[in-house]
Amino acid sequence: MALIWKVDEVVNEIALWPIKKFYPTLIAKRTGLPIDTVFARLLELTNDHKLCVKWELRCPGDNCARTLLVLDEEAIKLRDVFCQYCGQDFCEDDYGDVYDYIYPAFEVCREYKEYLRQSSLQTKKKQPPMKGKKFLN
Numbered sequence: 001m002a003l004i005w006k007v008d009e010v011v012n013e014i015a016l017w018p019i020k021k022f023y024p025t026l027i028a029k030r031t032g033l034p035i036d037t038v039f040a041r042l043l044e045l046t047n048d049h050k051l052c053v054k055w056e057l058r059c060p061g062d063n064c065a066r067t068l069l070v071l072d073e074e075a076i077k078l079r080d081v082f083c084q085y086c087g088q089d090f091c092e093d094d095y096g097d098v099y100d101y102i103y104p105a106f107e108v109c110r111e112y113k114e115y116l117r118q119s120s121l122q123t124k125k126k127q128p129p130m131k132g133k134k135f136l137n
């Protein structure tokens with residue numbers, strides 16, 4: 001369990017960054033945890049309304065991989081998606097499992113972001129810099 005909480009720590013940290021969204025790979029890199037573990041935990045945080053998840057459909061074209069659609073739900077019937085950048089045209093039949101091209105992107109919920117911002121401001125205000133004494137006992 002403790003390892004999983006590293007995910008929460010990193011999420012709380014990047015919540016204060018000026019970024020709109022992030023991918024599980026970023027968290028995996030920073031925590032050193034396997035991507036599956038990270039992803040499972042991030043989904044749990046969405047249930048907690050700390051994060052929300054969007055599904056990005058990326059173009060399967062060679063060297064393209066641009067985001068073509070952003071979906072609120074992963075389960076969607078996709079037909080005839082056309083990439084305006086490289087001209088790649090694909091549908092489920094041609095490309096087998098279309099889910100191979102769907103990637104989760106996470107956003108920190110506005111309320112949670114605000115909460116973290118407030119609490120980090122308060123910690124800064126309340127705690128005077130430690131002088132001398134290192135341990136409180």
Ligand SMILES: [Zn+2]
Nearest residue numbers: 059064083086
């Ligand atoms: Zn493309």
